[in-house]
Amino acid sequence: MVNSVLTPGVTSSRLSKDELAGNFSDLHPPLDGHEALVAADRCYFCYDAPCVTACPTSIDIPLFIRQISTGMPESAAKTIFDQNILGGMCARVCPTETLCEQVCVRETAEGKPVEIGLLQRFATDRLMSEPHPYKRAAETGKQVAVVGAGPAGLACAHRLAMNGHGVTLYDARNKAGGLNEFGIAAYKTVDGFAQDEVDWLLSIGGISQVFGKRLGENLDLDQLRKDFDAVFLAIGLGGVNALGTEGEEKDNVDDAVNFISELRQSEDLSKLSVGRNVVVVGGGMTAVDAAVQSKLLGAQHVTLAYRRGQEQMNASGFEQDLATSSGVTILTNVQPLKVIGNGAAQEVELGYTKDDGNGLELTGETFRLPADQVFKAIGQRLDLDDSGLELAGGKISVDESGKTSLNGVWAGGDCASGGDDLTVTAVAEGRDAAEDIHDKLMNS
Amino acid sequence: MANLASNFVGIKSPNPFWLASAPPTDKAYNVERAFEAGWGGVVWKTLGEEGPPIVNVNGPRYGAIWGADRRLLGLNNIELITDRDLYVNLREIKEVKKKWPDRAVVVSIMVPCEEGAWKKILPLVEETGADGIELNFGCPHGMSERGMGAAVGQVPEYIEMVTRWCKATTRMPVIVKLTPNITDIRYPARAAHTGGADAVSLINTVSSIISVDLDDFAPQPTIDGKGSHGGYCGPAVKPIALNMVADIAKDPETPGLPISGIGGVTTWRDAAEFISLGAGNVQVCTAAMTYGFKIIDEMTSGLSTWMDQKGIENVADFIGRAVPNVTDWQYLNLNYVTKAKINQDSCIQCGRCYAACEDTSHQAIAMKDGRVFEVIDEECVACNLCVNVCPVDNCITMERLAPGTVDPRTGQKVDADYGNWTSHPNNPSAKAAAE
Numbered sequence A: 001m002v003n004s005v006l007t008p009g010v011t012s013s014r015l016s017k018d019e020l021a022g023n024f025s026d027l028h029p030p031l032d033g034h035e036a037l038v039a040a041d042r043c044y045f046c047y048d049a050p051c052v053t054a055c056p057t058s059i060d061i062p063l064f065i066r067q068i069s070t071g072m073p074e075s076a077a078k079t080i081f082d083q084n085i086l087g088g089m090c091a092r093v094c095p096t097e098t099l100c101e102q103v104c105v106r107e108t109a110e111g112k113p114v115e116i117g118l119l120q121r122f123a124t125d126r127l128m129s130e131p132h133p134y135k136r137a138a139e140t141g142k143q144v145a146v147v148g149a150g151p152a153g154l155a156c157a158h159r160l161a162m163n164g165h166g167v168t169l170y171d172a173r174n175k176a177g178g179l180n181e182f183g184i185a186a187y188k189t190v191d192g193f194a195q196d197e198v199d200w201l202l203s204i205g206g207i208s209q210v211f212g213k214r215l216g217e218n219l220d221l222d223q224l225r226k227d228f229d230a231v232f233l234a235i236g237l238g239g240v241n242a243l244g245t246e247g248e249e250k251d252n253v254d255d256a257v258n259f260i261s262e263l264r265q266s267e268d269l270s271k272l273s274v275g276r277n278v279v280v281v282g283g284g285m286t287a288v289d290a291a292v293q294s295k296l297l298g299a300q301h302v303t304l305a306y307r308r309g310q311e312q313m314n315a316s317g318f319e320q321d322l323a324t325s326s327g328v329t330i331l332t333n334v335q336p337l338k339v340i341g342n343g344a345a346q347e348v349e350l351g352y353t354k355d356d357g358n359g360l361e362l363t364g365e366t367f368r369l370p371a372d373q374v375f376k377a378i379g380q381r382l383d384l385d386d387s388g389l390e391l392a393g394g395k396i397s398v399d400e401s402g403k404t405s406l407n408g409v410w411a412g413g414d415c416a417s418g419g420d421d422l423t424v425t426a427v428a429e430g431r432d433a434a435e436d437i438h439d440k441l442m443n444s
Numbered sequence B: 001m002a003n004l005a006s007n008f009v010g011i012k013s014p015n016p017f018w019l020a021s022a023p024p025t026d027k028a029y030n031v032e033r034a035f036e037a038g039w040g041g042v043v044w045k046t047l048g049e050e051g052p053p054i055v056n057v058n059g060p061r062y063g064a065i066w067g068a069d070r071r072l073l074g075l076n077n078i079e080l081i082t083d084r085d086l087y088v089n090l091r092e093i094k095e096v097k098k099k100w101p102d103r104a105v106v107v108s109i110m111v112p113c114e115e116g117a118w119k120k121i122l123p124l125v126e127e128t129g130a131d132g133i134e135l136n137f138g139c140p141h142g143m144s145e146r147g148m149g150a151a152v153g154q155v156p157e158y159i160e161m162v163t164r165w166c167k168a169t170t171r172m173p174v175i176v177k178l179t180p181n182i183t184d185i186r187y188p189a190r191a192a193h194t195g196g197a198d199a200v201s202l203i204n205t206v207s208s209i210i211s212v213d214l215d216d217f218a219p220q221p222t223i224d225g226k227g228s229h230g231g232y233c234g235p236a237v238k239p240i241a242l243n244m245v246a247d248i249a250k251d252p253e254t255p256g257l258p259i260s261g262i263g264g265v266t267t268w269r270d271a272a273e274f275i276s277l278g279a280g281n282v283q284v285c286t287a288a289m290t291y292g293f294k295i296i297d298e299m300t301s302g303l304s305t306w307m308d309q310k311g312i313e314n315v316a317d318f319i320g321r322a323v324p325n326v327t328d329w330q331y332l333n334l335n336y337v338t339k340a341k342i343n344q345d346s347c348i349q350c351g352r353c354y355a356a357c358e359d360t361s362h363q364a365i366a367m368k369d370g371r372v373f374e375v376i377d378e379e380c381v382a383c384n385l386c387v388n389v390c391p392v393d394n395c396i397t398m399e400r401l402a403p404g405t406v407d408p409r410t411g412q413k414v415d416a417d418y419g420n421w422t423s424h425p426n427n428p429s430a431k432a433a434a435e
């Protein structure tokens, strides 16, 4: 350890390897067998359970919990995977506090929901250490192109392969997984789980992967439509919104998603650089993740600057608490005005904002924060030009089953309209599109 | 402050909680620590004949069923009577009684069904200064196959005979411990009464197979691939024991026969229930085996606080207080009409009442928009199932329909007068009501 949290500027090795390993260990350690039984026993097996409705993939939660409590975690996992083949990742990354656990009747009753996420992980971990549980239906002879190997693309490819279709899975990167591999906070998915999950999922067979193919660059939608019986687009949101402030081009003013992606791919966190004073601009999950992980890497002061009030932050209460308990300072109603520095960032000037019902306005009062590093996390956008696809709200316009405006082309996940930008939503959309494609291919 | 002191057939103890004859009472070391912890008395682990002690299995002896968080609900055992030398036990009993004169020390005995065997052991026990004896006619396994324990307890004539021998031989009070493994508990109790017993104690363990190992396909606890039936006890058997205690308490043929209540006593409340159904004191085994001697603190303080709240000064004051209210089904008031009522403020919308009622033939709960659950009075038969399955205490209550109002289910006015099955028009053998 050459440096410390006090070392000025942007540098690596602020913490020892042991400290880093501790900081980036499992955020929610798995339940052991006894803990799982105790947690499972709290489920009331509700009639028409609200948690099932709240889950975007509609997992039969009371059933799988009952299967855990009767000593059948493998059957529980089957119940989960039947609805959500990425149930393992979702168990780790779903903001359950705003999904299933939020509507748990025990949350209503005692403010302490059944630990659905942890129980889901308990079950899925059991089955994922065994051979892949699904078999493919007889080959249909149909071929489907899936573009983008994130959760939406993977869920779609798996369901298609299971239904007997041949799938070619394209991705611009050199690895599958999408944001599971490059985006999700490191402490939510430890020990290479994302890649293990991809391998386990693909072992159903019938899916060939082609990397380094970017739609709009070296992959053409019209050609795909000609070569395949159907196309599913799941390219996520590749573009990053700019701040549009003076000094944005200075060194060490970076996209939060790039920082996180580098962190996720790093073999040795002590080689990763981070500023002593970090300012993250944004109020969503990405902003929180960038802020928390900066802190965990050894930044001394990390400030999350959000331009609206706390109620409007996209990050859930749980995420905000995680940030503050990690030592991140959250400032609300502040907006960056310029980045100051000679070549590299040194300070950020921020202005206070208010909203009296006429939209967001600056109050005129300003202040400066020291900032060796500034992360932009104010949203991602679709990165796809002239595809001929109709858009809605900046995303590919789709109907309920994922059909786009182009015949034979479906889309789902973050790149498609409708639904929250969450892993679990992407899985649901990929799965449903696959069923619709299957229906189309077999019945026309 | 309530007075917990107990006098059971002349045997005095500072409280009505005795440890039942079982492993916790097998030796002086245990019994003394139990007394230090505050137990009112013990029934010493059952003694057998002079001679080489019996042997127990050397594999597992106990099996269990559990509730949430592995809370032990039922225990099953295949253990036999004491496996220590008779004279070691007798010497220790004598020492303990001398050291703890204010505590009850009763000695459980099981010897073959021959007069000579009983005549031989009783003076030895008497010599220890013990306060009384308990005849173990209850053990359902191991000993019964040798013609002892439940083998005797299942034949009322034997009970009467052995009880008579004992009464004729010893000055000590004789408590006859009954097995629940019979069809009607009143018969063995009557036999004990006729034989001159000072009291009965019940229940001993219920014959049981607690579980089956599905890999070995053998009952558990499994010993080298085999298992045998054992005796079931603990919280799960309490309802069975309560019913049997009440049966005896009500029986006109055994009026005033003192009863020592046993079976699943785990808290002060269980004890209070046994005593109100006619038990003069209670004995505890599984709870002490599960949690240790210290639970006596909760039992005595709970019972004493409850008695204070009720204004009951002495334990004897509420013995049997619930007995007159134990009646037969045919005498229950059919004009007592209630309806379930769901308190919407405490309802957490789990829908369990709905699933239960809907799938249990009554269809008397409506599920409305927004997961609002409401009772349909036209359909509710007042079965109480929704109350039983509701996870929230007191959320669903059974409310009585005032006499004179119309029961929307039957369309009939609720009769203010008591009316039971014996005079009901639908009863073919109804006794015509007096004109």
Ligand SMILES: Cc1cc2nc3c(=O)[nH]c(=O)nc-3n(C[C@H](O)[C@H](O)[C@H](O)COP(=O)(O)OP(=O)(O)OC[C@H]3O[C@@H](n4cnc5c(N)ncnc54)[C@H](O)[C@@H]3O)c2cc1C
Binding pocket: A093, A094, A095, A147, A148, A149, A150, A151, A152, A153, A170, A171, A172, A173, A176, A177, A178, A179, A180, A183, A184, A185, A188, A213, A214, A215, A216, A234, A235, A236, A237, A238, A257, A260, A285, A286, A289, A383, A412, A413, A414, A415, A420, A421, A422, A423, A424, A426
């Ligand atoms: C930092 C961060 C943290 C997050 N944390 C959480 C969380 O904790 N919980 C949660 O539920 N959600 C979280 N999310 C959201 C979640 O990751 C996404 O909603 C989800 O990954 C969307 O899946 P997708 O398959 O639609 O897209 P992606 O996961 O983005 O996958 C898209 C794939 O397409 C590839 N691709 C992109 N463009 C092209 C192209 N033109 N041609 C070919 N391939 C292309 C990409 O390489 C990628 O593999 C987070 C997002 C971010 C950015």
Ligand SMILES: Cc1cc2nc3c(=O)[nH]c(=O)nc-3n(C[C@H](O)[C@H](O)[C@H](O)COP(=O)(O)O)c2cc1C
Binding pocket: B020, B021, B022, B023, B045, B046, B075, B076, B077, B079, B080, B081, B082, B108, B136, B138, B139, B177, B203, B204, B205, B232, B233, B234, B235, B237, B262, B263, B264, B265, B283, B284, B285, B286, B287
């Ligand atoms: C391991 C074990 C051994 C027992 N041994 C005897 C015994 O030797 N003599 C006897 O009369 N009852 C014996 N019993 C029965 C208990 O005294 C008691 O009647 C029964 O367990 C019910 O009470 P409980 O529910 O409090 O355990 C034994 C019970 C257990 C669990």
Ligand code: SF4
Binding pocket: B339, B340, B356, B357, B362, B363, B364, B365, B375, B376, B379, B380, B381, B382, B383, B384, B385, B386, B387
């Ligand atoms: S008391 Fe029985 S019949 Fe009435 S609502 Fe409840 S469950 Fe249904």
